[in-house]
Amino acid sequence: MKKFLNKPEDFVDEMLEGIYCAHPEVTYTADDLRCYVTANPVPGKVGIVTGGGSGHLPTFLGFVGKNMLDGCGVGGVFQSPSADQLAEVTRYVDQGAGVLYVYGNYTGDIMNFDMASELVELDDIETATVTGNDDVASSVVGEEHKRRGVAGIFFLYKAAGAAAARMLPLAEVARITEKARSRTRTMGVALSACIVPEIGKPGFEIGEDEMEIGMGIHGEPGISRKKLAAADDVVDEMMERIFAETDYAKGDEVAILMNGLGGTPKEELYILYRRVAKLMDEMGVKIRHVWLGEFATSMEMAGFSISVLHLDNELEPLIAAKADTPFFSYFAK
Amino acid sequence: MKKFLNKPEDFVDEMLEGIYCAHPEVTYTADDLRCYVTANPVPGKVGIVTGGGSGHLPTFLGFVGKNMLDGCGVGGVFQSPSADQLAEVTRYVDQGAGVLYVYGNYTGDIMNFDMASELVELDDIETATVTGNDDVASSVVGEEHKRRGVAGIFFLYKAAGAAAARMLPLAEVARITEKARSRTRTMGVALSACIVPEIGKPGFEIGEDEMEIGMGIHGEPGISRKKLAAADDVVDEMMERIFAETDYAKGDEVAILMNGLGGTPKEELYILYRRVAKLMDEMGVKIRHVWLGEFATSMEMAGFSISVLHLDNELEPLIAAKADTPFFSYFAK
Amino acid sequence: MQSIESKMVPGLFERFAARFEAERDALIALDGKVGDSDLGLTMSKAFKAARDKVLGEFADADIGTQMKQAGGAISKAAPSTMGTLMATGFLRGGKAMAEAEALDVAGLAAFWRAYADGVAQRGKAQLGDKTVLDVLDPIARAYEAQAAAGAELEVASAVAAKAAADALEATKDLVAQHGKAAAFQEKSRGLQDAGGTVACMLAEELNAFVQAAKG
Amino acid sequence: MQSIESKMVPGLFERFAARFEAERDALIALDGKVGDSDLGLTMSKAFKAARDKVLGEFADADIGTQMKQAGGAISKAAPSTMGTLMATGFLRGGKAMAEAEALDVAGLAAFWRAYADGVAQRGKAQLGDKTVLDVLDPIARAYEAQAAAGAELEVASAVAAKAAADALEATKDLVAQHGKAAAFQEKSRGLQDAGGTVACMLAEELNAFVQAAKG
Numbered sequence A, B: 001m002k003k004f005l006n007k008p009e010d011f012v013d014e015m016l017e018g019i020y021c022a023h024p025e026v027t028y029t030a031d032d033l034r035c036y037v038t039a040n041p042v043p044g045k046v047g048i049v050t051g052g053g054s055g056h057l058p059t060f061l062g063f064v065g066k067n068m069l070d071g072c073g074v075g076g077v078f079q080s081p082s083a084d085q086l087a088e089v090t091r092y093v094d095q096g097a098g099v100l101y102v103y104g105n106y107t108g109d110i111m112n113f114d115m116a117s118e119l120v121e122l123d124d125i126e127t128a129t130v131t132g133n134d135d136v137a138s139s140v141v142g143e144e145h146k147r148r149g150v151a152g153i154f155f156l157y158k159a160a161g162a163a164a165a166r167m168l169p170l171a172e173v174a175r176i177t178e179k180a181r182s183r184t185r186t187m188g189v190a191l192s193a194c195i196v197p198e199i200g201k202p203g204f205e206i207g208e209d210e211m212e213i214g215m216g217i218h219g220e221p222g223i224s225r226k227k228l229a230a231a232d233d234v235v236d237e238m239m240e241r242i243f244a245e246t247d248y249a250k251g252d253e254v255a256i257l258m259n260g261l262g263g264t265p266k267e268e269l270y271i272l273y274r275r276v277a278k279l280m281d282e283m284g285v286k287i288r289h290v291w292l293g294e295f296a297t298s299m300e301m302a303g304f305s306i307s308v309l310h311l312d313n314e315l316e317p318l319i320a321a322k323a324d325t326p327f328f329s330y331f332a333k
Numbered sequence C, D: 001m002q003s004i005e006s007k008m009v010p011g012l013f014e015r016f017a018a019r020f021e022a023e024r025d026a027l028i029a030l031d032g033k034v035g036d037s038d039l040g041l042t043m044s045k046a047f048k049a050a051r052d053k054v055l056g057e058f059a060d061a062d063i064g065t066q067m068k069q070a071g072g073a074i075s076k077a078a079p080s081t082m083g084t085l086m087a088t089g090f091l092r093g094g095k096a097m098a099e100a101e102a103l104d105v106a107g108l109a110a111f112w113r114a115y116a117d118g119v120a121q122r123g124k125a126q127l128g129d130k131t132v133l134d135v136l137d138p139i140a141r142a143y144e145a146q147a148a149a150g151a152e153l154e155v156a157s158a159v160a161a162k163a164a165a166d167a168l169e170a171t172k173d174l175v176a177q178h179g180k181a182a183a184f185q186e187k188s189r190g191l192q193d194a195g196g197t198v199a200c201m202l203a204e205e206l207n208a209f210v211q212a213a214k215g
């Protein structure tokens, strides 16, 4: 295991210490480093809370900031934060307008968020929940509720954050976020495994010339393992899956997230994006927004994912709104 | 070689095609994809041009944009752009106020920029040059002119871009950039090699438990190769080198760039930064600005660098100015 | 021995902690087959935290409190799927014990029933979904049957441990419907469920503890 | 044979291109020792581009133009350190030939002198700095001495090739002062200079071309 580390068991907390040193606009509550919150809550605004395992920076905590999220429960590597931690974050973040939970569809997270919402009910804090399940590879059409959430949750954060910034009520923010959820699809492919510091060895084996299409961000297996193909062919195969479940009319607009899993350089992401743009162009679909970089990683895993949000008139301006967090800054154009 | 590629020889041009698809705020001149320029030149402003080999995204072209650079000659992987290309970029970028060349201190680049400046002299374009040489490991004190430029060039871009945006004349922009150069120091460490697509194998070998302190961003050897130590110890050794050549008084301010070389996850960068902040604090030096992420990479190489700019009253507001490029957005706080 | 008394409970948790420490790498490997490899880590952390809690401030508390405190400690120390489910189990089991000072066979039947039902409710899993529930429910049923038959504690816990092992074996024939393993669908057939393995170890350690206490 | 005529120059560049194509991996490995491994790539690209230029539109041009065009092609195709230096060399060498129709020994002396001086000026290197200049300068000096002595072309080019090989061998004793290799300082001692190796190959191919043309 070749990592810059002190003790593996301090990985998450030392990472958090570094983040708090670097970014005074975020802080923690309940005397617990893992209860990560904005330093500048906005009175009367619906709070947006996320949470999940560590090892995916900038996901999840990286999107706490202006016009996006207000708080994040931080778990161990690939592990859910506890219900207590999520409840503490919720209490801090609530500004009288209730709190929306937006997180990925994983059993551990669901149970802990559910428990947290029961806990804060005792404090009369209203919550609503939207769980991201954008990963097309993780279950078939008709079983979407079983799909896991991956990088596409970025779009849910963006829409939720912008909606809340407009001071809309909880039910509206939840409705909009739910709409973004239902219109987001992601396909990923991995070339290598990553190592959980406390485990010290890779989570799976993959051959020197193999790729795993549809692999999850903790190394969950995908749809097929095959020989690494040319970049264009990889994109074609992935986009075919996404196109298969979405009805695009000519002139429709999308937002795209080209996400590196950690070990894949930006140079390659642009080579891949070139092909995505070509396919969209052939369909007559306009790419209205694109972000390219590392948004949801698996530490040093090589690979990437393509997320597509099918825009409509309500979502577009929310996606286009400016945002400023320690890990993501976007000037509205 | 596990990369998402079509033909290795198309790596750079397909990457550029992807970048132009994604970012309409940049374009190219002279019908040459590798002559990369802003789509929105500012009349009367000093133009800032950089250039260098590919494989370091977001360096170099990534900083072309508002309040930073105006153009970039794009070379093959780890190779200089040609003098002709640099001359074309210069001609496009010149808005009557002359052009500042800011690039890294490498023989190939120097020769091509020098040739370019001779070529555009024929068009009556005035140029000035500042070559970044921040890499402390690449030559001893007293031989600073031999030092190569690495990630710290980001601070030169930031200062030069903000100075030019204030519509200062060429000589002033050059003086300020030169000052930023003289006050910037970088130390890096690498854990793994990277593969140039057209070569297909790693540039050097490094043991499973080894690190190379001071390695260059093309794999040039550093000061020492040793067993990978604890993160805090690695930082201590690197910072000692930087502290050894700078006189800090209590209350002095610095800007810091924690730069991942490509394969090292942000989680680790924050663990490392935590230690940097502690050392600075012990010295009584205030970290006024910090950026953390991938700024100058070597494709998939694992490792990181620490760059420190010793601020003064003139440089600080320039470093603090807002900037917006396809690869780097910063809201002034 | 007719029942486990509250002052014996710390010893039981020492056993749990030691077992999951010893099985750390095996559970990492098992979870790694169709999951994310964390189970060995989370279970060793979970039961270390539970032990510390029960050995520490709650060594002299009643059994219900001890179990609930163990659950609370687990929920903080290891909030993964299995961590949260085991936390819920101990919390609900402890509640079912109320302020009991000792656990006899009937008490254990009530404990495991509440434990299994809590897990089912929290995880929204059905029997046959290839989860920890497919081992927990047989454990509860075994204690219930033994209690109805008026069995000795040593007999009942041996029967329950055997029922757990059989149930774990039977999970091999099931196809995973939940969690990360569900992605593997048919490929999960033939593998024993990782969470079920943990439940089986709990029943085994409880039995070993009872037999050792008798001897 | 007294001189190389302009119509023979395409054949000379075919040799250069073939040699650097063949040496691609060897030069990658050599540059990799104290540099960035690109030399094999850049030189094969550089001389392929030069050949295409000289074989194409400039097959019938005068020698000076052919050399300058080769230089221009190299500067576009491979603007690395060595690419740019070789481009400069051919540009300056070609200029020194003016509109000559043939290259005799005296012409070659002038060509290589202009070549070496151009490289020295562009790279700002001194003799002894362990660069390509430490092989180019001996090549120029060999042709100058042979021209002064009135030697035949075959003899002169053989002597120059030998001088290049010796000079290359001698670079092993030097310590690199420029480019990426300079970072290695003392460690660069004992290794032959990568750029010098390229210069030596040029002299060798020129000689082999002359000998083959004679035969």
Ligand SMILES: Nc1ncnc2c1ncn2[C@@H]1O[C@H](COP(=O)(O)OP(=O)(O)O)[C@@H](O)[C@H]1O
Binding pocket: A107, A108, C031, C035, C036, C038, C039, C042, C080, C081, C082, C083, C085, C119, C122, C123, C124, C125, C130, C131, C132, C133, C178, C179, C180, C181, C193, C194, C195, C196
């Ligand atoms: N919804 C559920 N209900 C009950 N048990 C479940 C459920 N989902 C998963 N499990 C159990 O959890 C085990 C995996 O636990 P764990 O490794 O903690 O999961 P994860 O790493 O995905 O959080 C499975 O083997 C299964 O027994």
Ligand SMILES: Nc1ncnc2c1ncn2[C@@H]1O[C@H](COP(=O)(O)OP(=O)(O)O)[C@@H](O)[C@H]1O
Binding pocket: B107, B108, D031, D035, D036, D038, D039, D042, D080, D081, D082, D083, D085, D119, D122, D123, D124, D125, D130, D131, D132, D133, D178, D179, D180, D181, D193, D194, D195, D196
């Ligand atoms: N300033 C210089 N002047 C002359 N030759 C130089 C100079 N710097 C480097 N060289 C030569 O260039 C060779 C390396 O060429 P190349 O691989 O193209 O360099 P890089 O990859 O650093 O651009 C060295 O072996 C040396 O002969």
Ligand SMILES: [Mg+2]
Binding pocket: A262, A263, A264, A294, B262, B263, B264, B265, B294
């Ligand atoms: Mg990376």
Ligand SMILES: [Mg+2]
Binding pocket: B078, B079, B080, B108, D036, D038, D080, D081
């Ligand atoms: Mg090079």
Ligand SMILES: [Mg+2]
Binding pocket: C031, C035, C036, C037, C038, C039
């Ligand atoms: Mg698991």
Ligand SMILES: [Mg+2]
Binding pocket: D031, D035, D036, D037, D038, D039
């Ligand atoms: Mg080289």
